[in-house]
Amino acid sequence: MxxxxxxxxxxxxxxxxxxxLIAMAPDEYRxxxxxxxxxxxxxxxPHISSLAAMDKWSPWNEYDPNMKKSMEGTDxxxxxxxxxxxxxxxxxxxxxxxxxKPDQGVELDLKFLEPWQSQSKVAVDLVPEGEGTKxxxxxxGENDMMGKFFGLFMDMDAMIGKxxxxxxxxxxxxxxxxxxxxRAELAAKTSGGYIVETIEHPETVYxxxxxxxxxxxxxxxxxxxxxxxxxxxxxxAKLQMAGAPSGIYWEWNEKDQTADILAGMPVKGDADIKVxxxxxxxxxxxxxxxxxxxGDYAASGKAHEAMDAFIKDKGMDHYGNVIEEYVTDPxxxxxxxxxxxxIYYMVK
Numbered sequence: 458m459x460x461x462x463x464x465x466x467x468x469x470x471x472x473x474x475x476x477x478l479i480a481m482a483p484d485e486y487r488x489x490x491x492x493x494x495x496x497x498x499x500x501x502x503p504h505i506s507s508l509a510a511m512d513k514w515s516p517w518n519e520y521d522p523n524m525k526k527s528m529e530g531t532d533x534x535x536x537x538x539x540x541x542x543x544x545x546x547x548x549x550x551x552x553x554x555x556x557x558k559p560d561q562g563v564e565l566d567l568k569f570l571e572p573w574q575s576q577s578k579v580a581v582d583l584v585p586e587g588e589g590t591k592x593x594x595x596x597x598g599e600n601d602m603m604g605k606f607f608g609l610f611m612d613m614d615a616m617i618g619k620x621x622x623x624x625x626x627x628x629x630x631x632x633x634x635x636x637x638x639x640r641a642e643l644a645a646k647t648s649g650g651y652i653v654e655t656i657e658h659p660e661t662v663y664x665x666x667x668x669x670x671x672x673x674x675x676x677x678x679x680x681x682x683x684x685x686x687x688x689x690x691x692x693x694a695k696l697q698m699a700g701a702p703s704g705i706y707w708e709w710n711e712k713d714q715t716a717d718i719l720a721g722m723p724v725k726g727d728a729d730i731k732v733x734x735x736x737x738x739x740x741x742x743x744x745x746x747x748x749x750x751x752g753d754y755a756a757s758g759k760a761h762e763a764m765d766a767f768i769k770d771k772g773m774d775h776y777g778n779v780i781e782e783y784v785t786d787p788x789x790x791x792x793x794x795x796x797x798x799x800i801y802y803m804v805k
Contacts, residue, residue, distance in 0.1 A: 486597065486598060487595060487596070487597040488595065488596050488597075488617045488618055488621065489593055489594065489595035489596070489621070490593070490594055490618050490621035490625055491591055491592065491593040491594075491625070492591075492592055492625040492626065492628070492629050493586055493589050493590070493591050493592075493629075494589050494590045494591075494592055494628070494629045494632050494633060495588070495589045495633050495636065496589060496590060496632050496633055496635075496636035497585070497588070497589070497590060498560040498561065498583040498584075498585055498590045499560050500590075500632060500635065500636045500639065501583055501590045501592060501632050502559060502560045502561075502583060504628060504631060504632050504635070505562070505563050505581045505583070505592075505628070506533055506557055506563055507532045507533035507537070508528060508532050508533075508537055508538075508539040508552070508554065509528075509532050511563075511581075512526075512539070513627075513631065514624050514625075514627035514628040514631055515624060516620045516621075516623040516624040516627070517546075517547050517620065520543070520544070520546040520547050521543035521544045521546055521547045523543070523544075524541050524542065524543030524544070524547055525541065525542045525543065526539065526540070526541050527539070527540045527541075528540070534554070534557070535554050535555060535556065536553065536554065537553070537554045538551055538552070538554075539551065539552055542571075545572065548569055548570070548571045548572050549569070549570045549571035550567065550568050550570050550571075551567075551568050551570070552565045552566065552567045552568070552579065553565060553566045560583065561582070561583055562580060562581055562582040562583050563580065563581050564579070564580045565578075565579040565580070566578065566579075567579045567596065575598070576598060577596045577597060577598035578596070578597050578598060579594075579595070579596050580593075580594075580595050581593070581594050581595075582595070592625060592628060592629075594621045594624065594625055596617060596621075646767075648763040648764070648767035648770070649759060649762060649763030649766060649767075650763065651748045651750070651759075651760055651763040651764075652748070652749070653746050653747070653763070653764065653767045654746070654747045654748075654749075655744065655745075655746055655747075656744075656745055656746075656747050657742070657743075657744060657745075658740070658742065658743055658744075658745040658801060658803075659742050660739065660740065660741055660742040661699065661700070661723050661739070661740045662699070662723065662724055662725075662726050662727060662728065662737065662738075662739050663705060663719065663721040663722065663723055663724070663737070663738045663739075663740065664687060664690070664691055664696065664721055664722055664724050664730060664732050664735050664736070664737055665683070665684075665687050665703075665705070665719045665720050665721020665722060665735060665736060665738070666683050666686070666687065666719065666720055666721070666734075666736065667705075667717070667718065667719040667736050667738070668717075668718055668719075668720075669707075669708075669715075669717040670715045670717070671715060671716050671717075671718050672714060672715055673714045673715065673716065674714075676716060676718065677755070679718070679720060680702075680704065680720050683720040684702050684720050684721075684722070687702075687720065687721055687722050687735060688702075688722060690732050690733070690734065690735055691722055691724060691732065694732050696724045696725065696726060696730065696732070697724060697725040698722055698723065698724055698725075699723040699724055699725045700722075700723035700782065701723075701782050701783055701784045701799075702720075702721075702722055702782075702783050703720075703721060703722070703723060703780055703782045703783065704718055704719070704720055704721075704780070704783070705718065705719040705721060705738060705740070705778050705779075705780055706718055706778060706780070706781070707778060709779075719736065719738055721735075721736075721738070727739075740777070740778055740780065740803075741777075743777070743803050743805075744803070744804055744805065745780075745801045745802060745803055745804065746764060746768065746773075746801070746802045746804055747799055747800065747801050747802075748760050748763065748764055748799075748800045749797060749798075749799055749800075750797070750798045750799070750800055751794060751795065751796065751797055751798075752793060752794060752796060752798075753793040753796065754783070754796065754798060757781070757800070760798075760800055761779075761800065764800065764802055768802065773804045773805065774804060774805050775802050775803065776803055776804070776805060777803035778803060779800070779801065779802055779803075780799075780800070780801040781798055781799070781800055781801075782798065782799040782800075782801070783796075783798055784798065784799060785798075
């Protein structure tokens with residue numbers, strides 16, 4: 458009897474001690490890990506802003522490659538939900554996007570349904586760090602009685618943190634590879650500091666006035682007098698404009714410093730359009746290279762030089778017209794650095 462009494466006393470002490478330890482355990486838990494990614498937040502964000510994107514770097518996929526997955530709602534929007542069911546390592550659960558902060562992070566509600574039930578708040582936060590991004594993956598919630606009990610025997614932060622570190626390492630690798638590909642793509646279409654885009658330009662009809670021998674130093678005044686006259690004629694003819702005032706170039710003569718130009722407006726219609734006193738010119742649908750040039754019109758020569766160098770470097774052939782599209786009205790925007798001119802070259 459004395460032995461039994463001793464055992465009961467010991468068991469009672471263990472129960473009391475366990476109860477005390479559980480009572481002393483924190484009411485809330487939080488686990489987080491961070492990694493610095495060599496890419497700006499705008500590049501990292503697409504890799505965390507949808508459930509499908511996050512699944513690509515989920516560390517739990519390798520625990521059960523055959524787990525069943527499903528989704529509800531529109532992925533990449535608040536309310537989208539993913540569900541999974543797998544082996545004892547991954548259990549059964551669901552997560553729902555609750556907040557999306559472009560280039561800053563994502564928040565989710567996470568529910569485990571099996572092997573036990575729990576609910577947590579999950580977030581991936583992005584903060585600029587130098588030229589890169591610090592990504593912090595966190596999970597937090599209320600520590601219920603069962604959680605406090607298991608916490609006496611297991612280091613939950615170490616267990617979850619290990620998976621977070623593995624997932625963040627995959628996110629870093631995936632994002633940095635994508636960033637490197639983006640940089641390579643940008644470098645491949647950059648010439649002289651300008652980005653050269655390749656586009657399919659639709660057929661465009663211009664109404665304007667052509668002068669085959671405009672002196673370079675007189676181009677500005679030629680536009681200043683011709684374009685308002687074209688605009689007035691188009692209005693009188695009840696034609697609809699289809700874009701910004703433009704200059705259509707046939708030749709840029711270095712020898713006598715003249716240019717063959719049509720100063721005109723794009724209009725809706727076809728080649729049969731007739732406006733008394735003006736010409737109609739159709740630029741056919743074609744592949745074109747485009748530079749969005751910002752700055753004073755008088756300094757746009759460097760953009761044209763960059764375009765010429767790009768065409769030569771890529772082994773392309775320039776033919777037909779060069780088009781300058783004057784998007785910004787200098788009368789309403791005095792800051793020349795904000796003047797946008799789209800420069801187009803027809804190539805094949």
